[in-house]
Ligand code: APR
């Protein structure tokens with residue numbers, strides 16, 4: 001069906017109300033039925049699918065350069081803010097927030113950390129990130145980053161359409177891609193010069209790239225992480241990643257008064273089988289006596305099990321569709337690279353699109369996938385290696401365990417090994 005423009009909506013330069021028309025451009029019909037069939041069409045330079053951290057950061061970076069950008073998000077704002085994810089930011093990520101002028105709350109409430117610990121039984125190996133790299137990491141929840149970006153959107157002219165159903169991408173390898181979605185009983189269409197898929201692992205964007213031109217690499221781990229969030233002070237002022245014979249454990253935090261802990265569990269474990277007491281007891285064993293002595297227990301604000309996966313999708317661009325963040329890759333949470341990797345994708349992608357719209361330079365767009373993937377694979381490597389080092393795999397044998405011990409011995413005694421870990425943990429340069 002073709003459409004003709006009838007009304008300019010809300011004085012918005014790019015939103016038009018469309019009415020179905022017949023072949024010679026006449027209005028097909030007028031009346032109540034017509035109203036139900038109306039489509040709204042919007043034109044923009046960049047349409048982003050997904051208002052998670054990747055989509056929001058990208059939207060802000062583009063708006064800061066005056067590029068027309070609209071974000072279409074399936075969920076409601078409260079749902080987006082309700083997700084609890086990792087909370088360690090690389091310097092590259094905090095720099096992006098600062099570049100946008102949105103880092104004030106992060107600096108006021110976040111906790112800069114100089115290092116973290118690897119525990120193996122009774123041994124505690126400190127990785128002095130600040131001394132080894134000259135940089136710190138920032139402990140600041142992803143939820144808070146998302147909130148800061150969401151709240152700043154209206155004043156910066158970044159339009160976010162929440163509760164958008166049935167988002168579909170069309171003609172992504174043409175010069176005129178568009179997306180459609182439904183909201184309030186109406187079908188909407190957004191014509192854009194570029195579509196950016198920031199819709200996470202399960203979103204539709206990656207699926208819009210034909211399998212014939214793509215390769216997916218995947219490793220699924222034979223365990224998950226059971227996480228607990230509680231309003232209790234952390235047991236240690238820095239994070240502890242522990243490899244214990246009963247399995248991995250992590251002591252992390254969100255603030256001086258809110259702690260986040262995890263234990264490795266089998267994939268068939270159920271959250272209901274883990275009372276708060278059982279979980280605190282397990283953490284105390286796995287994190288070791290020193291941490292246990294300082295652990296304050298409290299009721300769980302949140303308790304959930306997440307599976308672990310390594311996943312990379314190549315390429316990250318097809319025609320005028322670009323992927324960023326979890327839509328293109330997943331890392332296991334060991335090392336907290338998920339959000340940071342989304343931020344580095346978005347840095348490259350915003351540079352490419354700014355080059356295109358400001359300087360008519362298409363090279364950045366053409367080179368985006370290769371540039372982003374080079375960094376993605378290094379973060380995948382680090383997350384996979386730290387996962388292998390710190391977890392007990394159900395199918396591992398005595399030799400595998402000796403390898404872990406030898407690795408940890410080497411790390412404990414070698415500044416070179418510690419530097420390798422520190423520079424990856426703090427974030428490789430862009
Ligand atoms: N239509 C529109 N939006 C969608 C659709 C869809 N069909 N499917 C998913 N989305 C939205 C989700 O509701 C979510 O808000 O896309 C967003 C994707 O956000 P994340 O899953 O957080 O992915 P990303 O922004 O890439 O985040 C990167 O942050 O959330 C973590 O684990 C993630 O650490 C990773 C990092």
Ligand code: PHB
Pocket residue numbers: 085086087088239252253260333334335336337
């Ligand atoms: C967290 O605080 O949730 C967290 C921290 C570090 C990780 C993973 C998760 O590696």
